Amino acid sequence: MNAKPVHAAQTLFPVEDDCLLVGGIPLTRLAQRVGSTPFYAYDRRLLSERVAHVRAHLPPAVELHFSMKANPMPALVQHMAGLVDGIDVASGGELKVALDTGMAPGRISFAGPGKSEAELTRAVAAGAVVHAESERELRLLAAIGEQLGIAPLLVLRINPDYELKGSGMRMGGGAKQFGIDAEDAPRLLNLCAQLGLTVLGFHIFSGSQSLKAEAIIEAQAQTFSLARELASHTRDPVRILNIGGGFGIPYFPGEAALDLAPIGEALAAALPGVGADLPDAQVSIELGRYLVGEAGVYVARVIDRKVSRGQVFLVTDGGLHHHLAASGNFGQVIRKNYPVAIGNRMSASAARESVSVVGPLCTPLDLLAERMELPQAQVGDLVVVFQSGAYGRSASPQGFLSHPDAPEVLV
Ligand SMILES: *Cc1c(COP(=O)(O)O)cnc(C)c1O
Numbered sequence: 001m002n003a004k005p006v007h008a009a010q011t012l013f014p015v016e017d018d019c020l021l022v023g024g025i026p027l028t029r030l031a032q033r034v035g036s037t038p039f040y041a042y043d044r045r046l047l048s049e050r051v052a053h054v055r056a057h058l059p060p061a062v063e064l065h066f067s068m069k070a071n072p073m074p075a076l077v078q079h080m081a082g083l084v085d086g087i088d089v090a091s092g093g094e095l096k097v098a099l100d101t102g103m104a105p106g107r108i109s110f111a112g113p114g115k116s117e118a119e120l121t122r123a124v125a126a127g128a129v130v131h132a133e134s135e136r137e138l139r140l141l142a143a144i145g146e147q148l149g150i151a152p153l154l155v156l157r158i159n160p161d162y163e164l165k166g167s168g169m170r171m172g173g174g175a176k177q178f179g180i181d182a183e184d185a186p187r188l189l190n191l192c193a194q195l196g197l198t199v200l201g202f203h204i205f206s207g208s209q210s211l212k213a214e215a216i217i218e219a220q221a222q223t224f225s226l227a228r229e230l231a232s233h234t235r236d237p238v239r240i241l242n243i244g245g246g247f248g249i250p251y252f253p254g255e256a257a258l259d260l261a262p263i264g265e266a267l268a269a270a271l272p273g274v275g276a277d278l279p280d281a282q283v284s285i286e287l288g289r290y291l292v293g294e295a296g297v298y299v300a301r302v303i304d305r306k307v308s309r310g311q312v313f314l315v316t317d318g319g320l321h322h323h324l325a326a327s328g329n330f331g332q333v334i335r336k337n338y339p340v341a342i343g344n345r346m347s348a349s350a351a352r353e354s355v356s357v358v359g360p361l362c363t364p365l366d367l368l369a370e371r372m373e374l375p376q377a378q379v380g381d382l383v384v385v386f387q388s389g390a391y392g393r394s395a396s397p398q399g400f401l402s403h404p405d406a407p408e409v410l411v
Pocket of ligand 1: 067070090111205207208209244245247286288290390
């Protein structure tokens, strides 16, 4: 019998002979194949299943985009490109990876504050859709379009006057560096007309990491009414309406998975009205974390086992430098444990003990699990951190303390 799962995330991965399987491969064998620890591993099957799950709940008319900053590993982005309708990028570097997948350039959208002239030029030249976030970007796009003899594909990113309630990260509402304030949009739509820029539509992103279906439904309703209001200020038909995403995944004890059913039902109910008012609008949602976060694990090896004044410490070769979020973001948040397991000791009958799992860095912040009940582990065992497929490796300070970077595998 296998151990009672520490977290629902663990149940996504099968267990065989007490060993966790990732991509169908026992973790001990996968570690040999990678050749070193620590590493990140992403499970193709789980990625595909997650996209299918979202599709099963969303109305078919709604397009699904992957926000690749959640996980920019090229092989993973390539896999996702075959499953989704578009890729959202946030830098020139991400644009290159997205274009390399063969995704049609018109299905790649580039949002983010402070785009450089070089980045905008590359996006226009490639035929990607630019989500402009300021007056400066609009003026630059008009000049670049003229210079290249290419009409830029332009969407206005709007900073709404509301936010996604209870979201882990506020990306809209109030004063923000993101997007064009909704109340300033009429003026900038006028400017677009003067500059000869066609506006294809609007991108309205109000927040991230929400586990509350009602909050997401409410934000989507506000987004549709804002889009209608904005549409009344432009002569161009609204063709693209990106309503953001914000679907979260559970990380900590007590958090429950987001229920997509009511979100899909509310969207299905709202679409006919949106279609009547904005008949040319293609509605899309953009998701990063929700699509990839649960499909990835971070794996580190126990290299020392110490007891300090009665407390057991498992010292691993991985930590904060590879996985900042699991460590607690440099102590800026009240730290809670990510779901963690000993990947080669998944048996229910294993004797358990309370341990802290730490990394090799010279800071008490380098903590992967604090006083957690885990099977008794030995040097050489594999510590697994679940929920590590999004904002893991690329969102961590790998240069800190000059340890080797963590390789990534897609299996
Ligand atoms: C980062 C980002 C996303 C993805 O957010 P997730 O929480 O990973 O789904 C979506 N849209 C925009 C504009 C973003 O900047």
